[in-house]
Amino acid sequence: MRLTFGPIFGLLLAFSTLAQARTEIHTTDDFAKITQEILALANDERAEEILVAFDIDKTLLIVQDCLPEGESKGFAGWLKMANRCPAELTEKEVPAHIAALQKKGFPTLALTARAVNLMKATERELTRNGIVFNGNPFDAAADFNVKFPKGEDLVFKEGVTYAAGRNKGFILQQFQERQSRPFKKVIFVDDAIKNIRHMDKTYTADPDVTVIIYHYNRYE
Incomplete structure (x- = not known):
């Protein structure tokens, strides 16, 4: 597979390589390219052993501003938008x-x-x-609610993991630990550099899992 790296990931990738982690980081603004490359993996590997995780905001959906002028400012304003306003697809397909x-x-x-x-x-x-995740073959109606000493709970329900702002690498590992079968490869698609760094750093320490990360930068 040909790798395409954004310059911002040079140091990050070098760190992963030195640590001998099997991590790839790609940059693209084309969802079709991501899908094609993932589907191609099934030619040589078992698809059911490859976990694919998608961010939502600016990766799958874009929340539209339907609030009165001035109410959508800041994080509090965005929360109001996300609760009340419709979201549109980042790409129609x-x-x-x-x-x-x-x-x-x-x-x-x-x-x-x-x-x-x-x-x-x-x-x-x-x-x-029209996005459906809840038909996936995860364990035992795989819904769970993990209590943390401080802050929000970690919840997985209907195919969606609500990380509540926590490190997504840690959260995905928590999810994997609750599955009876191991995933040999993880594919992660996200628009945020912070989340990509967290995922890379988390799985650098796990030699048993290969990680392919896509930085989806259409809406940066």
């Missing part, structure tokens, strides 16, 4: 791409920085836009 991966046998989920207070709105907009 996103639902078809995700469905194609699922049809091929890839376990897929959403891994969002959102907290559970946005669960209802998140489920509403994913459904309205």
